[in-house]
Amino acid sequence: MSKEIGDVILDVNNISLRFGGVNALTDISFNVREGEVRAIIGPNGAGKSSMLNCINGVYTPQEGSITFRGQTFDHMNSRQVAEMGVARTFQNLALFKGMSVIDNIMTGRNLRMKSNIFMQALRIGPAEREESQHRQRVEEIIDFLEIQAFRKTPVGQLPYGLQKRVDLGRALAMEPQVLLLDEPMAGMNVEEKQDMCRFILDVNDEFGSTIVLIEHDMGVVMDISDRVVVLDYGKKIGDGNPEEVRNNEEVIRAYLGTTH
Secondary structure (H helix, E strand, O other), X not given: XXXXXXXXXXXXXXXXXXXXXXXXEEEEEEEEEOOOEEEXXXXXOOOHHHHHHHHOXXXXXXXXXEEEOOEEEOOOOHHHHHHOOEEEEXXXXXXXXXXXXXXXXXXXXXHHOOOOHHHHHHOOOXXXXXXXXXXXXXXXXXHHOOOHHHOOOEHHHOOHHHHXXXXXXXXXXXXXOEEEEEOOOOXXXXXXXXXXXXXXXXXXXXXXXXXXXXXXXXXXXXXXXXXXXXXXXXXXXXXXXXXXXXXXXXXXXXXXXXXX
């Protein structure tokens, strides 16, 4: 059964980013269609994480713009981006290691909470009702990610693969339209990678989230992506479906190192 890929939801136009005299990104353009899994690949230092940081408002590019659902921005801050429905996981886990799995995932609901912090702290009236609704949503995510057995466990005590799953859960708790995954499988063994692939495809399918994914494992990328954009030294050297990218001479050279 072929899945439904919609119109362009995110359009990256001529983005250039410099740090001092160093060009991190040079004139990068690509788009993301609603409902697809869009991979960004490239050798180390290619500018992949910098690109994600531009999309979610951590970095402000010197040139270019990003259009999200028809609204064009020269730059946005991270909170604006999150409020518009873009969530992100991080290469280096930014979890609260002393807090339980459920409390970590609850932090992803903060944007959705209407009651003020004082009412939340006292758990009075509407705040209490609201919190129980949010907790129910978090429990659904915990079930979906198959981490029920660890609900009350401090995240720091979990093996790395499960911590990555909690990180994904926290991003899902924001109910994102677009989910940015920064190397979700880095440091995982084969079995953990297979699990994470399955969850990413299920998130795409069941939650309807559009996914932008940075990943080093080419086998994974070719298996789960609808389209792939390839960066090398901050420049775009390839863009297309997995088959087109796999056969692109410039991409092969960049990965095999014959040009360097």
